[in-house]
Amino acid sequence: MIMQTKLTDSVEEAAAILNSGGVVAFPTETVYGLGAGICHPEALLQLFRAKGRPADNPLIVHIASIGQVAEVASAVSLQAAQLIERFFPGPLTLVLKKNSSVPYSVTAGLETVGVRCPANPVAREFLRLACCPVAAPSANRSGLPSATNWEAVHEDLDGKIDCLLRGDPSTIGLESTIVDCSGSRPILLRAGAITLEQLRAVVPEITTITITQPEERPKCPGLKYPHYAPRASIVLCSKNEKIDIKESSAAYIGMSEPPEGVALLKVCRTTEEYGRELFGFFRLCDARNISVIYCELPSDEGLGRAIRDRLMRAAGLC
Numbered sequence: 088m089i090m091q092t093k094l095t096d097s098v099e100e101a102a103a104i105l106n107s108g109g110v111v112a113f114p115t116e117t118v119y120g121l122g123a124g125i126c127h128p129e130a131l132l133q134l135f136r137a138k139g140r141p142a143d144n145p146l147i148v149h150i151a152s153i154g155q156v157a158e159v160a161s162a163v164s165l166q167a168a169q170l171i172e173r174f175f176p177g178p179l180t181l182v183l184k185k186n187s188s189v190p191y192s193v194t195a196g197l198e199t200v201g202v203r204c205p206a207n208p209v210a211r212e213f214l215r216l217a218c219c220p221v222a223a224p225s226a227n228r229s230g231l232p233s234a235t236n237w238e239a240v241h242e243d244l245d246g247k248i249d250c251l252l253r254g255d256p257s258t259i260g261l262e263s264t265i266v267d268c269s270g271s272r273p274i275l276l277r278a279g280a281i282t283l284e285q286l287r288a289v290v291p292e293i294t295t296i297t298i299t300q301p302e303e304r305p306k307c308p309g310l311k312y313p314h315y316a317p318r319a320s321i322v323l324c325s326k327n328e329k330i331d332i333k334e335s336s337a338a339y340i341g342m343s344e345p346p347e348g349v350a351l352l353k354v355c356r357t358t359e360e361y362g363r364e365l366f367g368f369f370r371l372c373d374a375r376n377i378s379v380i381y382c383e384l385p386s387d388e389g390l391g392r393a394i395r396d397r398l399m400r401a402a403g404l405c
């Protein structure tokens with residue numbers, strides 16, 4: 088179905104469209120989200136259709152303030168409470184036991200719900216004006232790199248959603264850290280800008296799932312789908328590796344000196360810059376018909392863990 092997508096800079100206008108049952112893309116500090124009120128079943132259906140998202144992949148529910156956690160979760164463990172106190176609002180999603188106000192269409196039939204309170208002021212105002220909590224996946228077509236500016240949302244979803252609230256580019260550029268706090272021991276399901284080191288400083292017993300434990304995978308249903316993939320193929324390389332470029336349309340992103348002979352390149356000074364630029368660079372490469380993107384793998388610590396995770400998925404390695 089083709090529809091008119093309203094482009095607006097007005098939070099009030101975007102919230103009014105959401106509150107009348109519309110699907111609205113909005114900025115957050117991680118990536119842009121594609122929102123529908125959890126009290127609007129039709130809008131939730133439309134959201135899955137617009138993204139081309141499989142119905143068995145649950146959505147994160149976004150709230151405007153810590154006080155709203157109780158509107159969607161039925162139990163908050165002591166460890167979850169400690170993480171909320173330290174990191175909400177911010178780039179962290181907690182998986183908690185859901186309560187009856189959260190429909191199974193949002194959680195893909197699970198008894199748990201992902202809950203996030205973003206820090207971006209436009210997102211917070213939008214969520215404050217919303218008449219109920221807002222389910223929102225990243226605002227990209229399923230399988231493509233997440234959208235980190237409104238232009239990327241427009242490219243993927245114009246004519247498929249009711250409204251696009253234009254804001255600034257996302258300052259982090261990588262999706263939120265996800266920690267499952269619904270079981271006896273908290274588990275890091277997705278690495279993000281709140282690093283494992285930061286999480287463990289608050290809750291030391293947090294564990295990780297690794298690709299050597301595939302049986303743990305279904306805990307985060309979305310992780311089984313291909314992600315973040317540009318059309319160009321991804322080749323991973325290590326720091327200062329000598330790369331012999333053979334393709335005429337190759338690109339490079341990383342933190343070391345670029346190889347010679349690339350048609351497009353981005354050298355980042357910090358891991359923060361690398362994270363912020365990654366998905367936009369993937370999209371730029373596709374727009375320029377780049378065939379291979381050489382990506383430097385940062386070290387597996389701090390924000391580097393999240394960048395490595397996205398790169399490995401984009402390369403189809405996990």
Ligand code: TXA
Nearest residue numbers: 117120145146199200201224225262263307308309310
């Ligand atoms: O930064 C973010 O998290 C962005 C912004 C918009 O908030 N959202 C985002 O949503 O990245 P999405 O749908 O692209 O990724 C959410 C991931 C999926 O892999 C999904 O399977 C997982 O979170 N997830 C959601 N609810 C879950 C639950 N109850 N249990 C386990 N995993 C869950």
Ligand code: MG
Nearest residue numbers: 224225233262
């Ligand atoms: Mg996504």
